Amino acid sequence: EIVMTQSPATLSVSPGERATLSCRASQSVSSNLAWYQQKPGQAPRLLIYGASTRATGIPARFSGSGSGTEFTLTISSLQSEDFAVYYCQQYNNWPPQTFGQGTKVEIK
Amino acid sequence: EVQLVQSGAEVKKPGESLKISCKGSGYSFTSYWIGWVRQMPGKGLEWMGIIYPGDSDTRYSPSFQGQVTISADKSISTAYLQWSSLKASDTAMYYCARPSIAARRFPSAFDIWGQGTMVTVSS
Numbered sequence: 615e616i617v618m619t620q621s622p623a624t625l626s627v628s629p630g631e632r633a634t635l636s637c638r639a640s641q642s643v644s645s646n647l648a649w650y651q652q653k654p655g656q657a658p659r660l661l662i663y664g665a666s667t668r669a670t671g672i673p674a675r676f677s678g679s680g681s682g683t684e685f686t687l688t689i690s691s692l693q694s695e696d697f698a699v700y701y702c703q704q705y706n707n708w709p710p711q712t713f714g715q716g717t718k719v720e721i722k
Numbered sequence: 723e724v725q726l727v728q729s730g731a732e733v734k735k736p737g738e739s740l741k742i743s744c745k746g747s748g749y750s751f752t753s754y755w756i757g758w759v760r761q762m763p764g765k766g767l768e769w770m771g772i773i774y775p776g777d778s779d780t781r782y783s784p785s786f787q788g789q790v791t792i793s794a795d796k797s798i799s800t801a802y803l804q805w806s807s808l809k810a811s812d813t814a815m816y817y818c819a820r821p822s823i824a825a826r827r828f829p830s831a832f833d834i835w836g837q838g839t840m841v842t843v844s845s
Contacts, residue, residue, distance in 0.1 A: 648831035663831035710783035
């Protein structure tokens, strides 16, 4: 089973600043990596798939990069609606298609 | 509109059985995998298992194998998650989700999610 490790656990950022979230896989997942955003009381929402492709309707301030074992989600200028928990997920080796433990982006 | 609609919240006692549902609409139900994801209170997302309704091919996470059963009834475009004997530790929100691509060989990232079913197990 592939283990996904996200860092940091919590990221404190001021509105308008840049946020960089990391996700590491215990073995290569190629580019089969997704990022999700989850707000309290809501289902997760797909942001990025294929490591770097934005899902439909996702603003351009969200970008993903990486391949193999190291991945990054960047939010270029944080808006108030971006404060949430973010999860990465590998879907290359399955079952299971494992999630990371999440990074909470909070207001500084 | 493509959507997954899950059954309502459940409150059960330890040892009871339960089957929750996830109804797909707006797309070809038999052409996409449907997965189940657990979220315990205040915790992260856990991939439980997945089913391909077209032929009922089902795969489980080792963590959930033998603990739950995933099934689907393609005649009514509905997937199920069931327990034969609930435990307090099964208390969680359960989401069904559909991958973005209709690929039999390989489930991709989940782009359609149900609203979640909260299951509470308490004596």
